[in-house]
Amino acid sequence: MRLKNDTGALDPFRLIAAFLVIANHTSPLLSFGENADFILTRIIARTAVPFFLMVSGYFLYKYIKNGDNSYILAFCKKMALLYAFSIILFLPLNLYAGHYKGENWWITFIKDLFIDGTFYHLWYFPGLILGILIVRLCMRRLGLQLTFLLSIFLYLLGLFGDSYYGIATQITFIDTFYDGIFSITDYTRNGLFMVPIFLTMGMLIYQGRKSSSLKNNLLLFIVSFVLLVVEGLWLHAHSLQRHDSMYIMLVPTMYYLFLILLQLNGKSSKNLRNIATIMYIIHPWMIVVVRFTADLFKLEHLFIVNSFVHYLTVSVLSFVMAAFLSWGIKWRKQTPSPTGRAWIEIDLQALRENIEILRKLLPGNTKLMAVVKANAYGHGAVKVAKELNKNGINSFAVATLAEGIQLRKNRVKGEILVLGYTNPQDIRFLKRYRLTQTIIGLSYARELNKYGIGLDVQVKLDTGMHRLGVDASQLTELKRIYRCQHLKIKGIYSHLSVSDSLEPEDINSTNEQIAKYNQTIEWLQSQQLRIGRRHIQASYGLLNYPDLQYDYVRAGIALYGILSNNDEVVSKVELKPVLAIKARVAMVKHVPPGEFVSYGRTYETKEMMITAVVTIGYADGLPRNLNHGHVLIHGQKAPIIGRICMDQLIVDVTDLANVQTNDIVTIIGKDGSERITSEEVANKCGTITNELLSRLGSRLNYIYKNPFFH
Structure with missing residues (x-):
């Protein structure tokens, strides 16, 4: 069964993943019991970061496969800029906490900057950049399948420095190996050991583009998820965990979860992507704001002691702030409508x-x-x-x-x-x-x-x-x-x-x-x-x-989908025109008889006439000699009258009902059952379609319909 589309419900789940990250840092169920909170924050919430990594791998695959280094570097640069912004954002908290003090503070800073992250959740950015570079290098030399096998090996090494660390410490030479690792980095959940496997899993899913039925994937996900919870509780009960980001069953759980999300109906949303990213970055500051405010107004019992209310408050505040910032970014980037004049x-x-x-x-x-x-x-x-x-x-x-x-x-x-x-x-x-x-x-x-x-x-x-x-x-x-x-x-x-x-x-x-x-x-x-x-x-x-x-x-x-002229050809094929040209009615006028329309007094009205001024002219690429052509309005033909101007043309809409300002006018293309072809327009101008279309002006906006990837 092929996946429904390229994004499915990935973007909506980004928001869920962001809330899971907040849960991981606020312990929402701690007031109700330690085990319940452990299941939520140390097992369930651990799906959030692997999900983000798989999304990156899924959408980067075609660029890595094609060797598109410019795109890969641009993506890594974007992550580095987000990381740099985050470092500045959390620098006051680091300084307040006295994190970088002492004689060798700069060694700690360098280690945090390139591996551990300068704040506890920021490891994701250097980890993602390093993971992408590793996967890119390995894929170039080994191919995707061998890279995935290598990533499994790295993940297993990471496991024994993370959730299975208690086992590693029982064997002297292995314990020494991990002591060496932890002299360089505080965790194995980083770009070397954890990131590559989830990047490559996303790539493998993109490469395959097919899966078993939703029902089978759901069943396998449930089984994997239950085993993940059992694995996490068993490790916790035996105190084997040094950290708790990496589990064996996390890998199949994420694989089937990702397939399910792709098979669900969903819509690509840049706004949701922006909100989720901003929530991920800013939520620690929201934790500080909630704690400071609760302390200021003596409301600690409600907003701090009650862990669930604390989580909800931080989540709502993070979401509202992220939505506001996302709106601000979108507002600053807003441009006039591409279909406002001619396109x-x-x-x-x-x-x-x-x-x-x-x-x-x-x-x-x-x-x-x-x-x-x-x-x-x-x-x-x-x-x-x-x-x-x-x-x-x-x-x-x-x-x-x-x-x-x-x-x-x-x-x-x-x-x-x-x-x-x-x-x-x-x-x-x-x-x-x-x-x-x-x-x-x-x-x-x-x-x-x-x-x-x-x-x-x-x-x-x-x-x-x-x-x-x-x-x-x-x-x-x-x-x-x-x-x-x-x-x-x-x-x-x-x-x-x-x-x-x-x-x-x-x-x-x-x-x-x-x-x-x-x-x-x-x-x-x-x-x-x-x-x-x-x-x-x-x-x-x-x-x-x-x-x-x-x-x-x-x-x-x-x-x-066009021929140079209305030619007969040997191969009888039905090509489909790809291009349409449209504009707007700027004004409707009633012109009495005996008046001249447009430049040069070349067209005189014979009787009372209703005209429409259309927002396109020869500066947009329409030939000036298209004076005996037509346009389509409301699915009906309307003749062009008078000379075409630089920025406008005028049509006779006397026989058309209810033509109004802002109505869409089709110069080339289909409207209702009527169509005006490029070949017709070129023929009326005494030229060929090649010339007509290649002269289209830079003032026209482009609207691309039905993209292959949404």
């Missing part, structure tokens, strides 16, 4: 369906290379490329160096091929950002080669388009390119100039280009020269020549 909607589910449709057309082992140049044809290059990464596409094509750098800076993985010219003086950026440069000619190859920097390149062959590329007939030039010792040739490709046409003469021309390409490849092979990856088809090359078998197809406009 682009990107349907990521449609993108995923197009990927599968195009993949079904691919022969053999051919793969998709996604063309994301020109901001992914107006669709948002970074977001689209990252979504494609998630759907198994790891080859991309861009037009410029800057486009490639933008993708790398946003952690897009895989090969990124720069199709266009890069100034040789910027060659170091190709190397730094691991980009593959297109070789457009022999002189260019020699210019890049003279810098002495090992570069990944692909050679562009000119088979008849006569744009960039080495003439396919100039075999001597090609061979000389191979002599450039600092250029690592990873592929050879070409481009078809009329693969979008089914006219007989254009088909013949395309076949000639393909023949030239194949002949050049065969000659290179005969010379024992490395070919690398081969590709010649773009979107129309795939749709009209699907039987060609190369390594890649450079899918561009078709990936986004």
Whole structure:
């Protein structure tokens, strides 16, 4: 049975875990009995930190697996900043308690800073950072399964310095071993012994993405949990515990609890995540506030002696303060609504369906290379490329160096091929950002080669388009390119100039280009020269020549569910448009007959007319000559009248009922049963969709619908 989604009830349980951490530090049931409180605080509450660790492992897995060091370091930096803030927050309490006094106080401080935590609950932050670095290093060398086995071994070592310490002390050489450990750290519940196993458990669950039924998981959780309680009570009764954070049965208990949470209905909530984190950090100060206030007003019997009321008061105060701080953070980060004026909607589910449709057309082992140049044809290059990464596409094509750098800076993985010219003086950026440069000619190859920097390149062959590329007939030039010792040739490709046409003469021309390409490849092979990856088809090359078998197809406009024009193609596929453009009605006016609308007095009203001013114009990328187009309002077409302005356009809504200010207007996309396609708009403007979409302005906000990971 597959898990329902990627988050399930993880975020709501973060809040429960935060309350369990508070319970661990306030002993809520102590007034009712020591054993009851021990079960709650020293056994049940011990699930909180492992849960947080598993969540981190679960969501970090794909980045660690893909070797995304920038993301991992950014995550660790975030944890370090939270830790630094927490150190400052609790510094007054440490100073008040006289914790760092004496001749060697700095040794204690360094030990606390990097291992034990500078306050009792803050060990989590250095522990998490160290654990992530250990797991990252081990996974790189050993893989996840062996890393998990190693983490089990480390956890067992930690057990005998924690809950099973009484057994370790009975054996002299083992006791000496732990004495050495405790000269460095006060506990084994740290980033070396405890953290890796729960991180890797979260990763294993993410990797598997499936589990047995909820009923079976619930049963196994109950059994594991009961055994955990029995284990904890037995250890406590025999006074074997040095500390009580690590139990044998804690591991299966957490595994099945995590699976259950993923199978429950839930909603991802950044607000809950923030509140839980803040509660974890600030609750010791809330304990101090409650104790100080109770002492000031002589209410110790109610708020201190009564342990349960004490816990409730600290919990409520921690929650309220965390919620207030979370609201403050959210308020400071608030920005105007992205749908307030004009925006682009990107349907990521449609993108995923197009990927599968195009993949079904691919022969053999051919793969998709996604063309994301020109901001992914107006669709948002970074977001689209990252979504494609998630759907198994790891080859991309861009037009410029800057486009490639933008993708790398946003952690897009895989090969990124720069199709266009890069100034040789910027060659170091190709190397730094691991980009593959297109070789457009022999002189260019020699210019890049003279810098002495090992570069990944692909050679562009000119088979008849006569744009960039080495003439396919100039075999001597090609061979000389191979002599450039600092250029690592990873592929050879070409481009078809009329693969979008089914006219007989254009088909013949395309076949000639393909023949030239194949002949050049065969000659290179005969010379024992490395070919690398081969590709010649773009979107129309795939749709009209699907039987060609190369390594890649450079899918561009078709990936986004659009064709350049309303063309007929050989492959009858139903691609889904990914993009929609929408805006708002700014104002509704009644215009009498004989009046002129918009610039230039080009449109005169013939009778009383109701017009709507729409909040989008040519500065947003709409062609100014779209004067005879339509938009959709309330699922009905409304004609554009007058000239399109820089920031607005005007439509006739006389025949539409109840058009009001702030109504949504669809310029491209679907509203009700009506649809306006990119192809229609481009045709009315005398251009192609490629140009129309790639010119969309930076003022438009992007709304991404149906993300794969919630």
